[in-house]
Amino acid sequence: MAARTLASAPRHIATAACIRAGHVARARCLVASATATSQQTSVISSVPAGLAELLQSGSKLTTAAKTAWTQFLRPGDTVVDATCGNGHDTLFLAQAVGPSGHVIAFDIQEAAISATRQRLEASLPPGRLPRLELHAACHSRLQELAGSGVARLVVFNLGYLPGADKSLITSTATTSAALEAALEVVEPGGLISILCYVGHPGGMEEYNAVRQICAELKPAYWATSETRLLNRPTAPVLVLLWRCSEPFFGRRS
């Protein structure tokens, strides 16, 4: 079994993924090496695609998030980046939805909005650019500015920009309001992806608020999950919320 074989690798990274959908709860624990040696590569090739990428990336959950986005997005989709920062994630999303797509991005910093525009315009020729809508605004205004049921994917990369002013950071109150708004903005069948950073002051409180909102969602309409590295307690946590395209059969709440 892949998990057993991976346990013999020299450096150990533990990854746990729990999927909670109403009364159905599943948890998996896999142990793997952070370094992809040839022996490990052959082991990794036998595990599911998304997990293999996670292991080969050195267990970066930013990579796991992008794998999930790629699996969800189709050319022409509308996508929201709720914290665009320097535009790295926005560019990735723009490439995924292509020129027929629509990218809506938010950041409270004017400089971040400019950096995002510049990155996209420098990286993609005009014919490859999706429709771009960049808002220098708090993401708590997401529904007001993006509309309801419009986005295939809404992504949040919480916290602050590395190397920038750490006081310009997401906060529990506005992140909670923005997530409540995102629940309305995402279309049926769509996904909300949140990377929560728990290692800085206020980060754990913000993450707990995200979890609380997830825990209260009706399981007939939402499936929620979190992925975290159990042996790196301050590493980011990836929270995914999938809005079901129709109520799960047989569930009443």
Ligand SMILES: C[S@@+](CC[C@H](N)C(=O)[O-])C[C@H]1O[C@@H](n2cnc3c(N)ncnc32)[C@H](O)[C@@H]1O
């Ligand atoms: C971790 S960085 C995002 C990194 C970005 N996704 C990238 O690829 O470069 C978090 C960003 O959230 C922004 N931010 C903080 N509070 C916000 C709010 N209330 N609404 C929108 N953006 C916010 C910060 O200005 C910062 O640029």
